[in-house]
Amino acid sequence: MARHSPELNLTLRLPVGESPLRHRIAEAVVEQIRVGRLGPGDALPSTRMLAADLGVARTSVVEAYDELGAAGYVVARPGSGTRIAAGADSAAAAGAASHVRPTAAVTAVPHASGQRPPTWTWDLTPGHPDTALISTTDWRRAWRAAAAVPVPASSGPEAHAELRLALAGHLRRTRGIVTEPDELVIVPGVASALRALTAAAGLVGRDVAFEEPGYVEARRVLQLAGVRPRPVAVDVDGLDPAALRETDAGVYCTPAHQYPLGARLPVSRRAGLVAWAVESGGLLIEDDYDGEFRYDVSALPALRSVDGGRDCVAYIGTASKVVTPSLRLAWLLPPRHLRDPVAQALAFSGESACAVTALALARFIESGALTRHLAKASRTYSARRSALVDALRRHCAGVGLAGVEAGLHLVVRLPDGTDDSAISAALRRRGVTVPPLSSFVAGPDGPRGLVCGYACLPETRADEVAAVVADALRRHFG
CATH class of the missing domain: 3.40.640.10 (Type I PLP-dependent aspartate aminotransferase-like (Major domain))
Incomplete structure (x- = not known):
């Protein structure tokens, strides 16, 4: 029989690391389920209460609950709060994570003699939403x-x-x-x-x-x-x-x-x-x-x-x-x-x-699922956009950015006449796939730059990607 805890106090020990706060909160809840301190039917604290207990912004807790709900660990019902879902204990015991953890992937693209191949790859091709955000x-x-x-x-x-x-x-x-x-x-x-x-x-x-x-x-x-x-x-x-x-x-x-x-x-x-x-x-x-x-x-x-x-x-x-x-x-x-x-x-x-x-x-x-999904996706994409914009501005000082107010991509503007295709190829060899702006132009002339999709780029990886882009630009322009 499902257990219903009358008290909503929950002591969480957040894992240490560079993961976004919402991921670490979700991982801490899953850990409580794994060790048996939470079970199917148990109520979680309100997002406001848990945020106060952890000393964090309520937004991070809301996003963590969204993540847990999307993964099937919790169920939110109007009037009855957020509760641990049936089967959550088995999933936690099996080590099922509430989100995809970035893993190293060796690329198979050719590399210059003496240059080490990248140990991770990121595809910044625009137009690809993060389907992992959809509530299963x-x-x-x-x-x-x-x-x-x-x-x-x-x-x-x-x-x-x-x-x-x-x-x-x-x-x-x-x-x-x-x-x-x-x-x-x-x-x-x-x-x-x-x-x-x-x-x-x-x-x-x-x-x-x-x-x-x-x-x-x-x-x-x-x-x-x-x-x-x-x-x-x-x-x-x-x-x-x-x-x-x-x-x-x-x-x-x-x-x-x-x-x-x-x-x-x-x-x-x-x-x-x-x-x-x-x-x-x-x-x-x-x-x-x-x-x-x-x-x-x-x-x-x-x-x-x-x-x-x-x-x-x-x-x-x-x-x-x-x-x-x-x-x-x-x-x-x-x-x-x-x-x-x-x-x-x-x-x-x-x-x-x-x-x-x-x-x-x-x-x-x-x-109402689409409305909920768009709200969650907008929060996530906004955070990823901000992380990439901040990182590019730190590493690529003086380079203009366009299209940052909306959508799922932005453009790193480069001087007219720049061989942005060569820069794109150099980035691909280093594990970052980003199309050149010239590939969107019908004729030989037109603006130059890099079109960077950020919908699937975690905030924790934005700095690494921006550093690679900056280094490629420095090498190209000498």
């Missing part, structure tokens, strides 16, 4: 609910009613977009949305203004679909509507967090883009790939929510950054007059999203 309890519950219903008979453009309903509420709360569920179209990725828009809006053989530097995969998809992406250089505020031409049939942009430079498109340019589209009849394609993540700044409403945007903005969102790319799910909110042509284009191409996966994501959203 919430994840399993969502998939069990999806598996409990009859097998869906259809997965076409008119299907996925549950997910469209859940997303309509999510977009209203997080992105300021008011839409009816029937206006949304569920697609198996951003590429599918772009192909459908190309066919529905008649963009084949026409110019579409495209951010430079920009999202390489989207540019390639449009090119293969028959569109002519026209590079338009972005500045510190993103894409300038004044750079558009009469021959442009549309615009592809990432206004919430320009990919990859990170600019946030100001309201004046947002209004200017919508005004251009209304006057010219052009299509604005808004790729809101990571609009949920903001640090130290308020989120700007989506371009779609600007007055007039409903008739000219095609909004694209994706589960890739907020949950995981492996879901292969995205959502498209086309202008009203393109809703049916988009559905027809998808029906003709046969591209459709998995109905069971869509239902699982719907349950994940409806249950």
